[in-house]
Amino acid sequence: MKLVRDVLDKQLIDREECEMGRVSGLIMHVGEKSQPRITYIVIGGETLWMRIHPSLASFAKRLARTWGPKRDGPVRIPWSRVETVGRDIKLDVRGRETGALDWEIWIARHIIEHIPGGGEKGEEEE
Amino acid sequence: MSKALQIALGIITSIGGFLEIGSVVTAAQAGAAFGYQLLWAILLGVLCLIFLVEMSGRLAAVSKHTIVDAMRERFGFPFFSIVLLVMVLVAFLVLVAELGGIGLSLQILTGIGFPWWAIPVSFIVWALMWRGTFSLIENGASLLGLFTISFAVAAVKLHPDWGSTAHGLLPTFPGDQKAKYGFIAVSILGASISPYLMYFYSSGAIEDEWDESYIPINRVIASFGMSFGGFLSMAVLVAAALALRPKGIDVDKYEQAALLMTTALPRWGFYLFGVAMLFACLGAALEISLAIAYFFAQGLGWNWSENLTPSRDARFSLVYTIIIFLAAIPLVLGVDPIKVTLMGMALTAATLPLAIVPFLFLMNDPIYLGEHRNGWISNSVVTIVILISFVLAVISIPLQIMGS
Numbered sequence: 198m199k200l201v202r203d204v205l206d207k208q209l210i211d212r213e214e215c216e217m218g219r220v221s222g223l224i225m226h227v228g229e230k231s232q233p234r235i236t237y238i239v240i241g242g243e244t245l246w247m248r249i250h251p252s253l254a255s256f257a258k259r260l261a262r263t264w265g266p267k268r269d270g271p272v273r274i275p276w277s278r279v280e281t282v283g284r285d286i287k288l289d290v291r292g293r294e295t296g297a298l299d300w301e302i303w304i305a306r307h308i309i310e311h312i313p314g315g316g317e318k319g320e321e322e323e
Numbered sequence: 324m325s326k327a328l329q330i331a332l333g334i335i336t337s338i339g340g341f342l343e344i345g346s347v348v349t350a351a352q353a354g355a356a357f358g359y360q361l362l363w364a365i366l367l368g369v370l371c372l373i374f375l376v377e378m379s380g381r382l383a384a385v386s387k388h389t390i391v392d393a394m395r396e397r398f399g400f401p402f403f404s405i406v407l408l409v410m411v412l413v414a415f416l417v418l419v420a421e422l423g424g425i426g427l428s429l430q431i432l433t434g435i436g437f438p439w440w441a442i443p444v445s446f447i448v449w450a451l452m453w454r455g456t457f458s459l460i461e462n463g464a465s466l467l468g469l470f471t472i473s474f475a476v477a478a479v480k481l482h483p484d485w486g487s488t489a490h491g492l493l494p495t496f497p498g499d500q501k502a503k504y505g506f507i508a509v510s511i512l513g514a515s516i517s518p519y520l521m522y523f524y525s526s527g528a529i530e531d532e533w534d535e536s537y538i539p540i541n542r543v544i545a546s547f548g549m550s551f552g553g554f555l556s557m558a559v560l561v562a563a564a565l566a567l568r569p570k571g572i573d574v575d576k577y578e579q580a581a582l583l584m585t586t587a588l589p590r591w592g593f594y595l596f597g598v599a600m601l602f603a604c605l606g607a608a609l610e611i612s613l614a615i616a617y618f619f620a621q622g623l624g625w626n627w628s629e630n631l632t633p634s635r636d637a638r639f640s641l642v643y644t645i646i647i648f649l650a651a652i653p654l655v656l657g658v659d660p661i662k663v664t665l666m667g668m669a670l671t672a673a674t675l676p677l678a679i680v681p682f683l684f685l686m687n688d689p690i691y692l693g694e695h696r697n698g699w700i701s702n703s704v705v706t707i708v709i710l711i712s713f714v715l716a717v718i719s720i721p722l723q724i725m726g727s
Contacts, residue, residue: 201399205399206395207396208392218625219624221400248400249401249404284388301625304638305635308641309634309637309641314453314454314633315632315633315634316633316634316635
């Protein structure tokens with residue numbers, strides 16, 4: 198597997214077939230005696246913007262702390278939860294429990310569900 | 324649904340959804356200023372569009388990726404973010420133009436100025452997106468767009484000289500007004516080769532769950548649908564050449580474009596123009612709003628589908644909600660939709676390489692297309708037309724701005 202071609206920027210799907218975002222970055226463990234290995238998949242604006250410029254990353258970080266679901270730091274998913282890497286990356290997690298869908302849920306609860314026809318409150322829990 | 328019915332519906336919706344304010348205004352300007360001389364630009368644009376639309380459908384059917392999906396994956400976020408920024412800005416301009424087109428159509432039908440229509444029109448477009456499904460937007464709006472066939476009726480009733488019309492299909496250099504000629508040619512190419520149409524089409528193929536068995540259907544729909552749509556654009560140009568040019572009318576205002584119908588159909592041509600353009604611009608506004616929301620959602624990996632309840636793809640729904648209401652602001656302030664249209668079309672042409680070159684790389688990538696990747700004919704046609712559009716845009720846009 199080639200990490201940049203096959204993993205980075207790939208679509209992440211949870212066990213309920215929900216789209217959780219794309220792979221923003223990867224965390225690698227480099228031991229002195231063991232071979233380097235991928236430990237976490239990272240999802241989140243801060244890591245994503247860091248790939249363009251650090252100042253954009255710090256802006257994204259400040260925004261995430263002051264507005265919306267107020268999350269501290271990007272979401273990390275252990276590599277051990279990866280089920281398959283193909284067209285998408287299938288994860289053995291429930292997306293909404295990882296924090297990857299915090300913005301989706303926040304926008305649904307605070308904006309969309311208040312507009313008539315936006316959907317029943319709590320509908321997404323079904 | 325049987326395959327034959329799918330093909331028929333696909334062709335009909337392509338025809339109904341082909342014309343919008345950009346293609347009509349640019350073709351009318353071309354006919355009014357240069358007679359049949361710029362028919363070649365429509366032919367070239369439509370030829371390129373046929374190839375691009377076919378490729379968009381093939382990519383989705385074979386790889387199960389939309390263009391945006393594959394672009395983010397293949398080229399990474401830093402490059403994708405540049406494409407996102409540029410494409411969304413240009414598509415936003417085009418959305419302002421289409422909402423303005425609906426407002427202007429209502430203006431000529433009711434006499435009430437277009438700025439008053441900006442908010443109600445945006446609200447209706449948003450409500451159709453909010454409550455509607457993908458097939459309602461794809462089929463419903465495009466079927467109403469079939470009113471635009473009246474342009475072909477008007478052109479035929481004006482008895483064009485078919486020999487001169489055929490001559491116009493070959494490029495010629497103008498005697499004078501070279502900058503204007505180049506600028507209109509670029510605007511026509513920009514209006515024909517709309518990247519948003521490709522994003523919309525490939526997303527639609529995923530929404531409709533296409534697989535490899537759809538490749539022949541896709542080819543027929545792209546070829547016939549876009550060709551017939553292109554004929555309607557040519558009909559507008561021909562009608563303008565016959566109705567407006569002899570009277571020395573230049574199309575600077577929307578009402579002037581409406582006159583191309585009144586010569587052929589004196590009693591109700593003016594109102595028919597209003598109704599046809601109302602539905603054509605409505606369909607285009609829906610498609611562009613959806614294409615912008617698709618771009619964000621697919622590129623950033625959010626839930627997306629026009630068939631879901633908005634709370635189930637909240638970020639996707641929020642994007643089109645914000646974009647539609649932002650697009651109403653310049654119109655409320657009285658910005659001229661015709662000027663926005665011409666600038667939007669020329670900028671579309673100037674930015675085509677950014678949209679199309681990465682797409683061509685994808686279409687030649689065996690990881691995505693396997694044995695169905697592009698042949699040399701598709702690659703050559705698209706590359707040549709994009710190159711022509713870009714060079715014309717780079718030369719004529721500054722000249723036109725300096726000239727005006």
